[in-house]
Amino acid sequence: MKAAGGDLDQSLVEARVxxxxxxxxxxxxxxxxxxxxxxxxxxxxxxxxxxxxxMARWPAxxxxxxxxxxxxxxxxxxxxxxxxxxxxxxxxxxxGVPGDxxxxxxxxGAWLQRLRRIHQLQSAWWVFATAEHSRxxxxxxxMHLAGEWAHHLHPTLSASCxxxxxxxxxxxxxxxxxxxxxxxxxxxxxxxxxxxxxxxGIDHEVIGRSLVTGPLxxxxxxxxxxxxxxxxxxxxxxxxxxxxxISSADLEGFNAPQWxxxxxxxxxxxxxxxxxxxxxxxxxxxxxxxxxxxxxxxxHYSFISDRGLALHAHAAEALYMFLNARLxxxxxxxxxxxxxxxxxxxxxxxxxxxxxxxxxxxLERMDRYQGLTEWSLLSEVDRWxxxxxxxxRRELGRAWAEVVARKLKWKLIYQGLTDARxxxxxxxxxxxxxxxxxxxxxLPQRLRGIEFEVDVAAQESRAFNPMTxxxxxxxxxxxxxRYQQSRVLDLFKxxxxxxxxFRIFARDDAHGPELIKAANAVLKV
Numbered sequence: 203m204k205a206a207g208g209d210l211d212q213s214l215v216e217a218r219v220x221x222x223x224x225x226x227x228x229x230x231x232x233x234x235x236x237x238x239x240x241x242x243x244x245x246x247x248x249x250x251x252x253x254x255x256x257m258a259r260w261p262a263x264x265x266x267x268x269x270x271x272x273x274x275x276x277x278x279x280x281x282x283x284x285x286x287x288x289x290x291x292x293x294x295x296x297x298g299v300p301g302d303x304x305x306x307x308x309x310x311g312a313w314l315q316r317l318r319r320i321h322q323l324q325s326a327w328w329v330f331a332t333a334e335h336s337r338x339x340x341x342x343x344x345m346h347l348a349g350e351w352a353h354h355l356h357p358t359l360s361a362s363c364x365x366x367x368x369x370x371x372x373x374x375x376x377x378x379x380x381x382x383x384x385x386x387x388x389x390x391x392x393x394x395x396x397x398x399x400x401x402x403g404i405d406h407e408v409i410g411r412s413l414v415t416g417p418l419x420x421x422x423x424x425x426x427x428x429x430x431x432x433x434x435x436x437x438x439x440x441x442x443x444x445x446x447x448i449s450s451a452d453l454e455g456f457n458a459p460q461w462x463x464x465x466x467x468x469x470x471x472x473x474x475x476x477x478x479x480x481x482x483x484x485x486x487x488x489x490x491x492x493x494x495x496x497x498x499x500x501x502h503y504s505f506i507s508d509r510g511l512a513l514h515a516h517a518a519e520a521l522y523m524f525l526n527a528r529l530x531x532x533x534x535x536x537x538x539x540x541x542x543x544x545x546x547x548x549x550x551x552x553x554x555x556x557x558x559x560x561x562x563x564x565l566e567r568m569d570r571y572q573g574l575t576e577w578s579l580l581s582e583v584d585r586w587x588x589x590x591x592x593x594x595r596r597e598l599g600r601a602w603a604e605v606v607a608r609k610l611k612w613k614l615i616y617q618g619l620t621d622a623r624x625x626x627x628x629x630x631x632x633x634x635x636x637x638x639x640x641x642x643x644x645l646p647q648r649l650r651g652i653e654f655e656v657d658v659a660a661q662e663s664r665a666f667n668p669m670t671x672x673x674x675x676x677x678x679x680x681x682x683x684r685y686q687q688s689r690v691l692d693l694f695k696x697x698x699x700x701x702x703x704f705r706i707f708a709r710d711d712a713h714g715p716e717l718i719k720a721a722n723a724v725l726k727v
Contacts (some may be wrong), residue, residue: 301426348380370431386410
């Protein structure tokens with residue numbers, strides 16, 4: 203941030219990547235210093251001497267005395283957050299940041315506000331009583347983390363990529379990518395992707411890219427500053443940069459500049475601003491302890507090398523702990539047995555309901571899609587359950603009422619907790635339908651017509667496979683002065699791969715032993 207006479211010390215309200223230890227709290231009042239009458243200042247020599255000692259100790263930090271501080275407050279709003287304490291959001295208007303738009307304009311728009319009405323954890327909020335947080339909160343957190351990371355990476359990015367823009371532009375590009383990476387989500391998040399958007403071979407990222415390069419593009423390109431720095435004259439964010447960053451898929455017709463390509467793993471990689479926000483956020487709000495997640499250490503020891511995003515060996519253990527925590531969260535929350543029972547029952551009514559409510563490809567009816575949230579959907583089916591609409595709608599309404607009341611008809615019969623190293627290579631690519639067919643083939647002839655359902659967690663878009671996702675993490679070993687792919691490190695060979703990849707559900711456990719035997723035969727367990 204720039205202000206007359208100095209910079210506002212943001213370390214007082216949020217930890218930056220280089221967060222320092224405060225040894226002498228008595229010096230803190232001197233960090234943000236407002237003009238005071240000379241006689242008062244003379245009566246407090248210890249306060250001033252403490253400040254001078256502090257400033258001498260950390261001369262390179264942004265802890266400079268601020269004059270004209272009220273002007274700085276008109277540039278940035280603070281938003282409270284349970285993970286980062288405070289988030290900074292740029293605002294326009296008199297005294298605001300340069301440019302014809304600010305982050306606040308994006309946040310106040312309909313496309314971002316609808317994310318308040320879409321749960322972060324799709325159906326897990328029916329299982330975890332406190333999991334009421336939304337995609338909106340995660341978007342803000344990802345924006346914050348992406349910006350802090352970009353600010354830290356900028357020096358090594360500039361050294362590796364000669365076309366790197368100013369730190370303000372790079373930081374804000376990453377912040378906006380973090381903010382908008384989930385803007386295309388529909389009700390129930392990834393479940394909507396897998397049980398409705400699959401009809402057209404698209405997902406929320408395709409819709410998000412359409413929004414970023416379409417209705418949101420004027421605001422994105424009109425931004426002129428990050429919370430910490432103004433853009434250089436003539437600089438602006440190309441909306442295609444943001445669209446490129448928010449998905450691992452190629453952006454058709456777009457050739458990314460070198461600096462942008464180098465940053466992409468920080469948005470969509472195994473350790474990204476996305477998942478390094480949702481792991482601590484989801485675990486905290488759900489009340490599920492996942493062990494230490496030292497995101498700041500990972501960021502501090504990351505840098506851009508000639509080979510791309512790399513991590514110093516000093517943070518390898520922290521990364522291992524993060525990946526392990528992420529794996530634990532998937533097995534304990536996202537793939538929780540009751541969550542999956544709810545998803546299984548929801549699958550029966552979801553697609554026919556959306557065909558009535560939305561009636562087609564969201565890309566062809568964006569106005570209607572903008573109003574489609576979990577609030578609107580649940581309100582609609584609640585009216586159907588109360589007797590509104592035709593017979594088909596009333597039937598669907600009653601089925602939704604069963605889900606909402608957690609009157610679940612499926613019982614867990616089998617859960618495969620097999621190490622990925624022990625599963626035949628073909629098993630990890632089997633579809634839900636193929637797994638069910640293979641089980642029926644191995645059942646006794648008299649039981650091949652029984653009713654059961656299977657859940658193949660590895661096929662869900664949220665699934666995390668530590669054996670493949672960590673394969674391309676680049677670790678720098680200073681003692682040998684060389685880079686190693688994480689798959690060859692003993693540290694990551696220890697990463698557990700045990701998770702519920704395969705489950706079988708039935709109405710009752712009458713034929714449980716036969717189903718278990720058949721499943722083990724399919725998986726060769």
